[in-house]
Amino acid sequence: MSNVLQISPASKITYLNTKPPFCFPNFNLIRAIACPPNLVAVCPIKTHFGVGKIEALAKYGEEGSVQGLDDSPASIELQPISSESQFDRVVAEAQQLGESLVILWKASWCRKCIYLKPKLEKLAAGYYPSIRFYSVDVNSVPHKLVVCAGVTKMPTIQVWKDGKKQGEVIGGNKAHLVVNEVREMIENNESAL
Known part of the structure; x- marks a missing residue:
């Protein structure tokens, strides 16, 4: 066959x-x-x-089982953060586990945010499960949270580690360029630690 x-x-x-x-x-x-x-x-x-x-590389074994398949997902849905308390809890959990977070700050009216989200979901699959990816709709959370995070433009992608913002990319470019910048930011952040 x-x-x-x-x-x-x-x-x-x-x-x-x-x-x-x-x-x-x-x-x-x-x-x-x-x-x-x-x-x-x-x-x-x-x-x-x-x-x-x-x-497609098919590895069909003697016993009739499929061997050596890549079980990693093609994309991972960004987990929504919808409140200030949830944001604090997510950051605290990541800090306790020593993990990094990538947070997309978006708005439902932002066209660039809409195009960027699926590309970040594919990027999330590449870092699964060591880095968690989230999204925050700035229109559905208190403005105080948006200000505390230092978000001024949509989309903004931030990397958080140890309870602090480590870096950010403001998505004024094409989605694939923003994803490359986010990838570099993640790699630089991970290698610095």
């Missing part, structure tokens, strides 16, 4: 050596595992795209 999926220009997925062909429009990133006889198991993962093909 072949381990290669072919994708047509219309983004329909054809599974080789399977009957009938399957199409999962809700999956942008998939891995297919060949299972006898003519079955396919699909799960969301990170993949590398080539020209018109996704190569």
